[in-house]
Every structure is written in structure tokens, then in C-alpha cells.
Amino acid sequence: MIKGVKNIFKDGVFQDNPVYRQILGICSALAVTNLLINSFAMSLGLIFVTSFSSLTVSLLRNYTPGHLRMMVQTLIISAYVIIVDIVLKAYFPAMSSALGPYVGLIITNCIIMGRCEAYAQKNKPLPSFLDGIASGIGYMLVLMSIALFREFLGFGTFFGIAVVGDWWTNWIFMIMPPGAFFMLGIILWLANTYIPAKDEKVGGAQ
Amino acid sequence: MDINPMTILIASIFTNNMILANFLGMCSFIAVSKEIKTSLGLGQAVTFVLTGTSIINYLIYTYLLEPFGLEYLRFIVFIITIAAFVQLVEMIIERYVPTLYYSLGIFLPLITVNCAILGVSLFMVIREYTLLQSLAFGIGSGLGWTLAIVALAAIRQKIKNAPIPKGLQGAGVTLIITGLMALAFIGLSGVVTIQ
Numbered sequence: 533m534i535k536g537v538k539n540i541f542k543d544g545v546f547q548d549n550p551v552y553r554q555i556l557g558i559c560s561a562l563a564v565t566n567l568l569i570n571s572f573a574m575s576l577g578l579i580f581v582t583s584f585s586s587l588t589v590s591l592l593r594n595y596t597p598g599h600l601r602m603m604v605q606t607l608i609i610s611a612y613v614i615i616v617d618i619v620l621k622a623y624f625p626a627m628s629s630a631l632g633p634y635v636g637l638i639i640t641n642c643i644i645m646g647r648c649e650a651y652a653q654k655n656k657p658l659p660s661f662l663d664g665i666a667s668g669i670g671y672m673l674v675l676m677s678i679a680l681f682r683e684f685l686g687f688g689t690f691f692g693i694a695v696v697g698d699w700w701t702n703w704i705f706m707i708m709p710p711g712a713f714f715m716l717g718i719i720l721w722l723a724n725t726y727i728p729a730k731d732e733k734v735g736g737a738q
Numbered sequence: 739m740d741i742n743p744m745t746i747l748i749a750s751i752f753t754n755n756m757i758l759a760n761f762l763g764m765c766s767f768i769a770v771s772k773e774i775k776t777s778l779g780l781g782q783a784v785t786f787v788l789t790g791t792s793i794i795n796y797l798i799y800t801y802l803l804e805p806f807g808l809e810y811l812r813f814i815v816f817i818i819t820i821a822a823f824v825q826l827v828e829m830i831i832e833r834y835v836p837t838l839y840y841s842l843g844i845f846l847p848l849i850t851v852n853c854a855i856l857g858v859s860l861f862m863v864i865r866e867y868t869l870l871q872s873l874a875f876g877i878g879s880g881l882g883w884t885l886a887i888v889a890l891a892a893i894r895q896k897i898k899n900a901p902i903p904k905g906l907q908g909a910g911v912t913l914i915i916t917g918l919m920a921l922a923f924i925g926l927s928g929v930v931t932i933q
Contacts, residue, residue, distance in 0.1 A: 555768060555909045559853050562761040603821070610814040618810060633860035636813050640853035642765055708924065709759050713917030717910050724905035 537662060544666025550643040551674040552723040557643040560634050561675055562712040568691050571679040572672075573627050577620070577635065579668030581612045582644045586652040586664035593653055605648045606639070613638045643667055678715045682706045743874035746867075749930040750878030756854045757886045758920040760861075763854030767887055768912050770845075777891035781884025783845045785877065787827065788858055791820050792876030795859040796869055809863075816859045821850050854883055889919060 550556045557578075564570045588608045589596075596604050617635050620628040628635065638644070647667050652660040683689055686707035688700040705711050756762045763784070770780050795816050803809055828846045832839045849855060858879050862872045893915050902911050 556765070558768075559761050559764045562764065606817055606821070607814065610817055613813055614810055617813070633857055633864055636860045637762070637853050637857055639813055639817055640851055640856050642851065645851065705921075708920075709761065710917045710920040710924065712761065713913050713920055717906070717913035717917065720910040720913065721903070721906045724910065 536659065540659060540662050541666045541669070544663060545670040545673060546727055549670040549674065549723070549727075550646070550667050551671055552720050552727075554643075554646065556646050557641045557671060558716065560637060560641060561671070561678065562709070562716060563634050564631060565675055565679040565712060565715070566682055566686065566707045567630075568676065568679045568683050570627070570630055571675040573620075573624070574631060574634065575668065575672035575675050577616045578638060578641065578643070578671055579665055581609060581616060581638055582647055582668045583661050583664035584612050585609045585644055586647050586660040587657050589648045589652040590655060590657040590660035601653065605645060609644050609648070610639050643671060674719060678712070678719060681715055682711055686711065741871065743870045745930055746871055747874040747878040750875055751882040751885065752923065752926045753930055755882040755886055755923055756857065756879045757883060758916070758923045760857065762857040763852045763883055766848055766852055767883075767890070767916075768909055770848075771887050771891045771894055771912070774888060774891045774895065776845075777887045778884070780845045780848070781880075781887050783849055784852060784854065784883050785880025787820070787824060787846075787849050788855055788876045788880040788883075789873070790827070790876075791816075791823050791855055792858055792862060792872045793869070794819055794823060796862060796867070796872040799863060812860075812863060816856055820855050820859075824850050854879065886916075886919065890915060893919075 544550075548554065551558060551561055560574060560578075564574045585605070585608050589605055592604065592608075613636065616638065617628070620631070620635060644664075647660075647664055651663045655663070680690075683691075684695070685703045686705075688694060688696040688702055703711070706715075750756070754760065757764065757767055766780065771777050798815060798819060799809075799812060803812060803815065824846055828839075831846075858876055862875060867875060890912070894912065897911070897915075906914075
């Protein structure tokens, strides 16, 4: 059991990382990574939605008719996203307006649907829940590493705290869209070069 | 919010491009941009669905959800509208315009999960657009998306045989190209801007 849990996390976070290995969920990975704090909030939201949707899908897997399962999954995911949206609006209004429509877009984040379809549909509730958390952490890892560089180079700050002196010139380019594309491209390059794929045929990203 | 719909149309094609400025619809953007012909097909389908769903979602939101204070249900309602619209369009096209169905057919189901569609509906609510503005925003976003994916497909066809480092092949180099395209489009931002 312990070994199984370890494998789920190893796969979800490194070897089968949803972002750099499966190229899923990159819309939000690009959009919210101009600040570390935004990426952090977004990742927590995604971990919550992925893990609980996987849990629910897995619990209902024997009662869901095959041809309706996509619809059921979408509705389950939407319900959890609504919870995240309401909580953000009520307790963190500033964060809610900074993330804007990207909170709602968690619904179409392919990571969640992918995990529900590929794992939760065929596995028991507890492993599915952990698998959701693992994929969410994998997503968080990539988002935070992009945001670390973008925030540092673009604003000269770390979580909003200035870490460099007056001599620093901000790279405005890094906080604009092209910076996001370049950073994610570079991260994909590094990941494909240094983190071995589980087996060769999964390698070469499509 | 009193912006000329024409301004919104132009801005959403060039300066507030769905992909290059808002990162929406990236999944299919990277997966389907290998050939110009298929990209153009997907682009047409996206434009069509965006135009339809932005109007329908506007009407549902203003006349059903808002009067009853049900705004928080918008995520579920929008995604159902989009799925239903795509299904309906698929059936109508298959019945009456079979030639169009064969060129667009395979792309339609893909569109339900394209985040650009849901994104446009959500942006429209946040920015409090009117009906005409929403229509312009829907059409413009679709055209902008098509422009970006066709341009990317053209570049990818040209570099098919280029010696790219192994780790960068596929999605990696596509992202870098998209970055360069985004950089080029920023040059147009002096023309019109909407926020």
C-alpha cells in the first residue's frame, strides 16, 4: 500500500507530470504565472478540484452509464469549481479578481478530465483521490517554477517581497504573454532532457 | 462599458488575441497545428461555435440567471449550453450541408472542451458587454484564434525538417514559436486596446 502511494506520487509529480509530459492544462499554466501568489492560489484550487472530482467520479463509477460519463464528469467538476469560485469571492476578493475568468476555466482544464477518465473511472476511491492530489502537485510544481522566474525577472520580487536593490531593471517582457510562452518552452526542453520518461514511447511530447 | 462593437471586433482579432494575449484554447492550438488545411477547418468551426454560444450565453445570463440571482450557476449553465450547441450544430450540418460536415465534422466534438469558448463567455460576463458587443467579441475572438493557428501551422510546416534539439521537439519548439508570434502581435497594441 505504502509503495503504491509512493508510485502514484512519483508518476503524477515527475514521470507523468501533467504539464510537461502530457501537455495538459497549459492555458492556465501560462496565464496566471506572472506572480507567485497567483500561481499558488490557482494550484491549490486545482488540487482541490482534481482530487475531489476524482474521488466523486470513482465513487460513482459503477453507477454511471458509459455513454453519459463525460457529461457526468463535467457536471461533477463544475460543481467543485463553483465551490472554489464562491470561497475565493467570499474570503479572498482581491485574488478572485486577479485570477478573473481563469478560475471558471478550471472546468475545461484537461488535467482534471484526463485524470477522471484515465484513472478514477477504473480505480478505487482512495487511490483516485491520491492520484488527483499527485497530478495537482505536479501542476503546482511547474507553475511555481515558471512563476518564480517570471516574477523575479519581471518585478524583481519573490512572493511580492523585493529581493533586489534599485540597480535592478525589470524585464517588462517577462510579465507579458511572450515571456510565459518562452518560459514554458524552456521548461519543457529541460524536463524532456533531464527527467527520464517512464518508457521511451511516452517520451517525445505531442 | 461603452465601447464601439467595431473596436472590440478589431481588438479581439489583433491586440487581445485569445491565444497570444489570453492563452485560451492552447490544447488544440498545439495539437492540431501541424497542417494549414486542418487548422483552417478547426478555426472555422471555432469561429462559428464562438459566435453562436456568445449570443446564447449572453441571453441566458441576462434574462434567466441574473433576474433570479443565480449568477453562481453560470459555469454549469455555460458549459451545458456549449455542449448542447455543438451537438445541435453537428446534427444540423450533417443533415443539410454534408460537404461542410465532412470538412468540419471531426473537429466539432473537440470544441466542447476548447477553453477559448468558455473563456469568451466568462470574459463577456466579467466585462459587462451588451448584446452587440458580445457578438463582436465572439466573432473577433474566433477570427483571431483562426489567424493565430493558421499562422502557426504555416511556420510549423516550414520547419518540419529543421534540426531541432531532441528535447525541444514537438510542444517545446511550438511554444517558443508562439512566444515569438505573441511578441510580434504586441507590436500592434498601439492600434486599439480594450481592457
